[in-house]
Amino acid sequence: MKAGTVLRDWNLITHALNIAKNEWKWLLENPIKEVKRPKEPPHRERRIEQDEIDRLLFALGYEYTEEPETISARVGAALIFAIETAMRTGEIASLTWTYVDIEKRVAHLPMTKNSFARNVPLSSEAIRIIEQLKSVNESAESVFNLRTSQIDALLRKAKGRAMIEDLHFHDTRAEAITRLAKKVDILTLARISGHRDMRPASNLLQRKY
Structure with missing residues (x-):
């Protein structure tokens, strides 16, 4: 434990x-x-380098200009989406089209790990991924049409092919929060990330940029 x-x-x-x-x-x-x-x-200090992201996306078969039709490619899309939104694995897997408002650029999470609903603003990159997924997944209830077990298993295999060690999907959340900290104040950051306790968010602010 x-x-x-x-x-x-x-x-x-x-x-x-x-x-x-x-x-x-x-x-x-x-x-x-x-x-x-x-x-x-x-405190975990692991940052995700762009080179690692590129290698993982290649291993997962995700292309920025192509529709993510395979499960593996959708895991690649989920990886980028997580870095853009600071959403947890389960939140991404359970996100449904009903709670995505492209015009308002927001995703609503009615149930989260700490039992509180929250709204997550969607960046231009996050919107691009949503638009990509609409063409292949719009008939499915969930946006990514993935289970958390699929995300974990396929990312683990991709890490092996990309020869990347000591990286977990949850690291995308810390990476996202670190990047967001450059753009918003800590209260806004906590609302976006869903931290009810300010200490975890404060710890991430101390990470190296």
Whole structure:
């Protein structure tokens, strides 16, 4: 289990025990009060270089000027879309045409990881990808017509062919937030990325540009 997962569970349990003690009076003391809290994991500094993006897109068979008709090519489109929008893998896979407004240049996410809906502004590049996908996927309910398992599996294979190590699809989110930080203030950045806690967004602002 990753350190970040342990810490999230730790914080949740601590909060629940504090409520049981302070509000419900079920406990005299928080039983884990004196237990040493796990250390915060080091912040990941991985940036995605343009050369790596180009190699991955080549390995996935994605072409900027061609319709992404294959599953692999659509994973390539999803990769670029993620870097443009800071959307998570699951959010991209579950995005439906109903919630994409090309005229207003926004994608609405009715359900996200933190259970809050949010609107994601779409850049010109993101709109270009949406337009590409309309010609091959408009009859499908979802925009990318992909499952998260397909994205993970095909990206893993593409990394091997492109000889790229230590790269995960989730790194696209951090890369997107780092790029967006050059254009918007931190409150706007948090609204776009869906961070309810400002600390993760603040940590990303400290990454090297």
